[in-house]
Amino acid sequence: WSLLKWTWRLIWVGSLGGLAYVGYGIYLGRTPAQQEDPDPKKKTLVVLGTGWGSVSLLKKLDTENYNVIVISPRNYFLFTPLLPSCTTGTIEHRSIMEPIRNFLRHKKAAVKYYEAEATKIDYEKKMVYIKDESEVKGNVSATEVPFDMLVVGVGAENATFGIPGVRENGCFLKEVPDAQKIRKRIMDCVETATFKDQSPEEIKRLLHMVVVGGGPTGVEFAGELQDFFEHDLRKWIPEIANNFHVTLVEALPSVLPSFSKNLIDYTEQTFKEETIEIRTKTMVKNVTEKYIEAEFTDASGKKQLEQIPYGLLVWATGNALRPVVKDLMSQIPAQKDSRRGLAVNEYLVVKGTENIWAVGDCAVANYAPTAQVAAQEGAFLARLFNQMAKTEQIELELAKLSDDQSKAPKEARDQIFNTMKDLQKRLRRVKQMGPFEYSHQGSLAYIGSEKAVADISWLTGNLATGGQLTYVFWRSAYLSMCFSSKCSSYEVKLVGG
Template identity: 45%
Template sequence: MTIASFFTRASRALKSTSPFCSNFLLLCALSGGGVVALSESQSEAQHPKIEDREPRKKKVVVLGTGWGATSFLKGLDASLYDVQVVSPRNYFAFTPLLPSVTCGTVEARSIVEPVRNIIKKTNGEIKFWEAECIKIDAADKKVLCRCNIENLVGSGEFSLDYDFLVVAVGAQVNTFNTPGVKENCHFLKDVEDAQKIRLSVIDCLEKAVLPSQSEEEQRSNLHFVVVGGGPTGVEFAAELHDYIQEDLIKLYPSVKDKVKITLIQSGDHILNMFDERISSFAEQKFTRDGIEVQTGCRVLSVNDQEITMKVKSTGSVCSVPHGLIVWSTGICTVPVIRDFMQEIGQAKRHVLATNEWLRVEGCENVYAIGDCSSINQRKIKDDIIDIFKAADKNNSGTLTIEEFQEVMDDIIVRYPQVEYYLKKKNILDLRVLWNDPQGNEREEIDIEGFKLALSLADSQVKSLPATAQVAAQQGAYLANCFNRIDHIEEHPEGPRRFTGSGHHNFRPFSLHSSHQSL
């Protein structure tokens, strides 16, 4: 066999065994003891050009593992993006059941799921980093993070680049800078909080049955105070009542008549963010159950023995002893969000402001969902002239009933407050708005009549409640948009642009549709 035929066969063998080995054929040169690398030429089809390679996936960074973030991750087609999740909490908690955990109705392990279990079930690869975001740099599209795990070797700080940022960090309890709250009150925001409350309730009962305790001391130890008449406070008070009446009085019968639960609310009613009928029902139920509801009261200070409050109607100040206080008076932004709002010109707001498509106002490709943000819903009155001009196709200065109904279809989608208004007033036929104030049917309507017909709709612009349902729907909506963002420009699905041309890419977010977002 000649040397030439040997290398010909060797080259064929390398090709058949490995496409990588066929690129180079190493020849041992006897003279000089060197190794000579002979490159074998291949066709252009075997050498893909740079432009033919798979394009870089856009980076999506998600901050948080709560309801909004988890809903977004579950709905997102992660194969379309390079997705990274950052959160100091490596699990998702089913927070509506936290009050049940405080009383042992539900075990803590039953309401949590590790984040890594969630992301491994998604379509595509998602990376998770157990760390806290400490700075958002929207100008350079970076987030600075810090890992707070104990005994970490080396630096725990790192930065991540992003093309899209989804902020879902939630919020923290608002103490209103009330003296003594942080030191002497329990919060109910996480699983650890619920477990601490459960232990404290038992401790109060154990202290009360000690033989050294006087009746006054027993009543003090068994006075459970809930500050805040929102969903969390009301649910906890109800759970605690059932826990005591159904379980604990059997274990501590000697003090069953000394237990007292008081709910303190600064407003006139509890659950005042919901329908009045819900609020009234809850108050009546608490009264029947023996739970004392004190509305119109503001807490001035708290110490380890007493809680001091002021009655707004009379101005009187009183102090009452307590065994345990759960503080649930609302939420406020976390430090990283406050700093971010300062940088983007939203320092005067309470939470991050987004548009109806959940994009943070003043930031490109930054979205915010859940408790850390609020939708800045545009009002109809701001666009009423442009809307009328768009509807008046023949420039007659008036609208026919057909033109009115056609533009109303777009208005209802673009301005969700109109739909809320129609439902609240039980208006099923849009011609009710078309009629004049006396109820007579018009032949046509001018700009003033058009303004009058829609004037009350803006009164329905309200902030969405900070609930798990809202955050979950926002996350699902945003994921749906992300999955189709590259294809929607050619086929927009949103309403007509009244202050420009064309249509919006997507429908605005509406709480009424869990499958639609933004």
């Protein structure tokens, strides 16, 4: 009995201790220590962007080594993997945004942030020109920021391949306002379709939801939209049930080309069961206000042009270069053959430059443009910059010691010599940093009906899996990543999926 009592007491004390520990963690998270002021005498490191690459760099960077300035038109980090779920309200957009100011206040030395777009990078002058493009502007809304070191992490913009009418009539899915626009449009189409005396053809058109691009963005959105219809819209407005229809249009012979063949088949089969129509080998050539024009190959192998009426059009055909990146590339002869972004070397230095690095979707390092790659590149650069600062500091100490040694009395010289030997050893260790190596943790995509597909690397090899268990894995993996990035912004855990 006494043993039981003691065990009970121990459990209580343990739980209280655990609670106190968690409480202290939350307290620390909310009240960070006083920050050191930025030191303009140190090298100025300018970071462009607040996406996966840049935020991952800022998370691990020892900011006390540099005078750090962050420039981005978006004053929050966005957890993109859960953005498709915001289009239908499954996830509230605020829960996948982390204010950059809140994140930066936890750094040891203060970091300056300017909400602005970099409009031009002048490589020769080491200058970034910036413009406040937000709604509220002060007397000064354009200026310049000099840099010693620059990290370009501006991501990419939506590819349209110059297809007429896309920008005017389609919705993209990259940022929070895009998801909000889509959500509003879905409901507007539904309400307009049920407007008094609407003709049957017009109802059909308004309730036809077309997604162009069968990559992961298009597939995940189509799945979320069909779920929204099955779980909510069908119950709220039963009269639309026979006409609500989702079509996914893809130019290539299959959707999700970067996934394994069995997962492509599984996705296509699941979409069939969900009644999402997949139109492969169909390339959109033109977009008007009410229909898209697409070229497809018929059964006899002949190319045909078809007009497909739509109510909502979501355009998800991948990435294109941002103008500021294109302009920088045009200033550097070594970039002349690069088409998809800033070509970087194995240390992520922009080829043809010495003091500019690039991470994420705007960099070309032979990896897919994913959050996973961008986050690992950002973390690598943080380690590199921390080591560069340490190297510089040790070299300064060595130079000073060497000076002292020449002036010191004979008996002190041996001691200085030994200190220098230790420092040289440390310097060699610090300088031993290998190049960037990407470690692929696998790919995950939600395909609707509470099913997901996953191409995961295990110790024993690759695992390609799909279904409801994979969905549980997908949901819990992303929610836990999102939760950890929000809950402890001073210890943001960024792991792409």
